[in-house]
Amino acid sequence: MANSSSGEKLLDRLVRVLEAFAPDRPELTVAQIAERADLPRTTAYRLVQDCLAVGFLTRQHGTLRLGVRLWELANRASATRDLRQVAMPFLEDLNQLLRQHVQLSVLHEDEVLILERHSRPGAAINNASVASRLPVHRTSMGMVLLAFAPAPVQAGYIGRHEGLLAARHGDVRRELAEIRRRGYATFDGLIDPTTTGAAAPVLGPDGAAVAAIGVVIPRDSDSLQVVAMALMTAARGIGRALQEGAAPN
Structure with missing residues (x-):
């Protein structure tokens, strides 16, 4: 060249x-x-x-x-093609159930890369768009991807960005451990002060996150627990479908 x-x-x-x-x-x-x-x-x-x-x-x-x-x-032989195809029905169901924007993302080059998004008219403000990138420390998807990342990936990211993480999250290792314990992440106003973000990991056979699905809801919503349970259920379904090698009918 x-x-x-x-x-x-x-x-x-x-x-x-x-x-x-x-x-x-x-x-x-x-x-x-x-x-x-x-x-x-x-x-x-x-x-x-x-x-x-x-x-x-x-x-x-x-x-x-x-x-x-x-x-x-990009779509002909992308490594994310199967993930997107498998996740699509689950994202559509979440979009209908929660009546909010729903997105699928992965951790890529120290950022959250948005692979897919299902929009909803009148839903809460959501800055994610397909092929856009968001900061890990300022998104629930980023924090759940980091919490369930393989140990070397997590340690490497924290080492490179410890100042940003500490300024936003304080004791980030304790916070990541709590996300792993709960099985999902939720944060108020990380990007927009009027919203709450929630995300759950799509886990591979080794228990590490291969992706995350996320939703943004109004900050004063009383449906956060319902949203979190729906996200975890959908994420488990996507994980099972990926392991089976086929999307659900």
Whole structure:
């Protein structure tokens, strides 16, 4: 893969062009891409033209968006494909039962990566969206994923982010142990002061979390225990279905 004069690989520059797009910035001009990717405008223009040619980007009303080709390739053989397919019926049931936004997530590169979301009109404020990332220490999903992570993963994360965790959660090891004891996590106002987040882990055969499912409800709701029980039931169902290798009918 050809390098730039600075020694940077072409693939690295291409990734930066694609990563310039975000949920809050789905449409960009070439100049904006160059600025957000920290690239010379001529380099950004050339890479944009290459991406347009293969469908990684598409042009719409004078701006650029991520292309459908990226979605197609990502879903063709993704490691998360089976997880999403298995979880879908359970997420739909939770969405109908709880009448709130429901999401499926995994721990990826020290962040919570949202794989799937079922929305609900009129539901509580929820900042999760598909393919977005959220801070571990500021989400119930992140904390439940961390609580049920393999010991080396948990220790490594705490070592890298102990200051953030301590500022938000105090004695984080005690808090993670309590989450493991209860089987779910729930926190008030970690992102929005008017809401409460709840999450339960989807466990693999080794007892470690392979994913989490989460719900955000109004902070003054009296249904938190019902929500937690529903999440744990659905999470166990997803875990069993994954081990059986098939989604429920």
